[in-house]
Amino acid sequence: MLYNYNMNKKFVKNDEVFEYIFEQKNVKNINIRVRRDGSVYVSAPFGVPVKKLEEFVHSKAADIIASVTAIKEATHDFCQGCTIYHLGKPYTVKYVSGKVTLTDDTLFTPSESAFHKWEKEKASAIITDVCKRLYPLFEGFCPAFPEICFRRMVSKWGVCRPLQNRITFNTALVRTPTECIEYVVCHEFVHFLHPDHSKRFYDTLSRLLPDWKERKETLGKFHI
Numbered sequence: 060m061l062y063n064y065n066m067n068k069k070f071v072k073n074d075e076v077f078e079y080i081f082e083q084k085n086v087k088n089i090n091i092r093v094r095r096d097g098s099v100y101v102s103a104p105f106g107v108p109v110k111k112l113e114e115f116v117h118s119k120a121a122d123i124i125a126s127v128t129a130i131k132e133a134t135h136d137f138c139q140g141c142t143i144y145h146l147g148k149p150y151t152v153k154y155v156s157g158k159v160t161l162t163d164d165t166l167f168t169p170s171e172s173a174f175h176k177w178e179k180e181k182a183s184a185i186i187t188d189v190c191k192r193l194y195p196l197f198e199g200f201c202p203a204f205p206e207i208c209f210r211r212m213v214s215k216w217g218v219c220r221p222l223q224n225r226i227t228f229n230t231a232l233v234r235t236p237t238e239c240i241e242y243v244v245c246h247e248f249v250h251f252l253h254p255d256h257s258k259r260f261y262d263t264l265s266r267l268l269p270d271w272k273e274r275k276e277t278l279g280k281f282h283i
Contacts, residue, residue, distance in 0.1 A: 068101075070113070072120040074218040077127070079116065083107070089115050093126040128213055137171045144281065145181070147236030175211070175230070182233035183209050189237070189244050190226075196245075196267055200252040213283060216243045219250035235281045242274035 068081045079091075079099035089103040089112060103112055116123075142149045143166055150166040152174075159168045159177035168174040187207050194204055201224075208227040212218075217228045226247045232240055245268045253260035264271050 068113075068116075070116050070120060072117075072124060073212075074220075075124075075212060075214050077120075077124065077214070079123075081112070091116065091119055091123060093123060097127050099123055099127065124213070128211070137174065143174075144234040145178075146185075146233065147239070147281075178233060179209055179211075179230045182228065182230040183207075185233055186228050186240055186244065189240050190248075193241065193244055193248065197248045197251065201248065202251075205251075216278070216283065217247045219247040219254075221251050221254055229283060231283050235278055238274050239278040239281070242268065242271055242278060245271065 067078055069076050069078050071077075077099065079101050081101045081103070083105045084102050086102055086104055089101065089107065092100045092102075094100060101112070101116060137143065137152065139152060139154050141152050143152050144150070145161065145166070150161060150164060152166050152168065154169065155167045156169055157167070159166070159173055161167075166174070168177070186209070190207055191204070194201070203224060206223070206225040208225060209230050210227060211231065212227075212229040215229060216232050217226060219226050228243070228247075232243055245264060249260055249264050249267070252263060268274070
């Protein structure tokens with residue numbers, strides 16, 4: 060089986076879906092390029108089998124994701140004078156020596172890496188507290204209080220792994236208001252009962268969090 064000349068494809072890494080543009084052309088090898096806008100372009104010789112191409116892309120998945128993340132950070136995520144959010148409130152970023160601190164309207168940080176470390180610590184404390192506060196709603200279908208993990212993600216606010224009894228949250232979730240954090244926590248907890256997004260999933264979510272649609276709409280105003 061061969062690919063068509065030009066098409067969009069996807070690959071999955073750590074439960075996140077990443078798209079890339081594939082093109083067959085007059086080249087000798089399979090090539091992967093992450094463009095300046097963060098899009099991923101893959102070119103390969105005519106006649107490359109599907110399996111060989113996908114295996115190659117998957118083998119380079121970690122490098123692709125690292126490049127996409129770096130481009131997003133460099134272009135719009137964090138810089139001197141930009142606006143960053145914490146619990147829904149905007150702060151202007153200012154580089155200074157010392158530790159990360161917040162005032163009424165300014166976030167002071169010695170570096171971007173220091174900020175992300177600080178943000179992960181805040182996310183861990185705040186989101187874990189929300190999980191513990193809402194857990195009694197889910198005791199009936201959660202085998203035990205799940206393992207709560209945190210990492211930066213580029214396309215999801217949270218990922219639930221029911222078989223591992225684990226939920227991983229995007230550290231950037233702490234940038235959104237508390238009501239949005241509560242929505243994402245509830246959303247992921249419901250996956251222990253309904254792993255998909257079926258009608259039963261949303262019926263359960265609506266019963267436990269009747270205003271989830273309004274919360275989701277608010278969440279949509281924030282960028283990962």
